[in-house]
Amino acid sequence: MKETILKMSDITKVFSTEEMETHALRGINLEIDKGDFVSICGPSGCGKSTLLSILGLLDMPSTGSYVIEGTEVSQLSLTAAAHIRNEKIGFIFQSFNLIDELSVYDNIALPLRYRQNPMSHSDIDQAVMSCLTKVDMAHRTKHRPNQLSGGQQQRIAIARALVGNPALLLVDEPTGNLDSKNGDAVMDMLKTLNLEGTTLCMVTHDPRYADMATRKLHLLDGKILAPQAQTAHPTLVDAF
Numbered sequence: 001m002k003e004t005i006l007k008m009s010d011i012t013k014v015f016s017t018e019e020m021e022t023h024a025l026r027g028i029n030l031e032i033d034k035g036d037f038v039s040i041c042g043p044s045g046c047g048k049s050t051l052l053s054i055l056g057l058l059d060m061p062s063t064g065s066y067v068i069e070g071t072e073v074s075q076l077s078l079t080a081a082a083h084i085r086n087e088k089i090g091f092i093f094q095s096f097n098l099i100d101e102l103s104v105y106d107n108i109a110l111p112l113r114y115r116q117n118p119m120s121h122s123d124i125d126q127a128v129m130s131c132l133t134k135v136d137m138a139h140r141t142k143h144r145p146n147q148l149s150g151g152q153q154q155r156i157a158i159a160r161a162l163v164g165n166p167a168l169l170l171v172d173e174p175t176g177n178l179d180s181k182n183g184d185a186v187m188d189m190l191k192t193l194n195l196e197g198t199t200l201c202m203v204t205h206d207p208r209y210a211d212m213a214t215r216k217l218h219l220l221d222g223k224i225l226a227p228q229a230q231t232a233h234p235t236l237v238d239a240f
């Protein structure tokens with residue numbers, strides 16, 4: 001039986017300045033179930049990053065409903081949003097976003113140390129080492145990120161995203177800073193994680209990588225296109 005992780009209904013986002021209003025999202029309807037691997041494609045400026053930010057509670061929608069695992073999160077305070085983000089969502093960015101002053105081990109342990117319910121040292125150690133093993137980097141705990149290759153840094157970023165056992169992994173152009181060999185290896189790793197049960201939502205410009213997802217969404221002008229219309233004459237629909 002399918003288990004819904006998140007549901008967005010009529011989500012809009014308007015950026016307003018004194019001179020103008022930009023309608024970045026114009027009514028997004030989206031449901032993601034446990035085990036899904038969703039890719040999001042679309043031209044520059046269509047709203048991909050805005051959608052990912054709202055999915056990850058890094059930004060709030062202007063209107064609409066957003067429910068994560070049964071909790072309405074569209075109107076939360078910044079502090080409440082940060083708690084839910086830390087507990088339920090893992091992020092993987094194009095630029096890795098690792099902290100060069102910390103060891104690989106401490107980069108991965110960091111999200112666990114900021115949890116509302118503190119974990120014991122041994123539980124943290126077990127979680128960190130298990131994720132490092134998953135990404136084949138258990139031999140690099142003491143290195144600093146800037147002592148690793150780009151592909152290795154992205155694998156550490158994947159381990160950091162996984163360590164809190166998030167309900168959802170949000171992935172933004174994960175191969176953007178990698179050559180094709182390392183990009184393919186990172187994508188194979190993400191695909192394997194999905195086959196093992198991790199739920200993923202990924203923005204990518206690369207059609208080959210988008211095809212690795214189990215569901216492909218195309219955004220245009222802040223709306224999701226109908227699957228059958230994604231290459232021909234687009235019509236705008238809900239992505240249920």
Ligand SMILES: Nc1ncnc2c1ncn2[C@@H]1O[C@H](COP(=O)(O)OP(=O)(O)OP(=O)(O)O)[C@@H](O)[C@H]1O
Binds near residue numbers: 044051
């Ligand atoms: N903070 C902001 N203030 C004003 N307008 C914004 C802001 N962030 C995004 N926008 C606008 O919202 C629209 C969607 O931007 P977004 O960054 O989500 O697009 P994108 O699809 O991720 O683009 P790209 O592929 O180039 O990264 C664009 O028109 C952009 O100019």
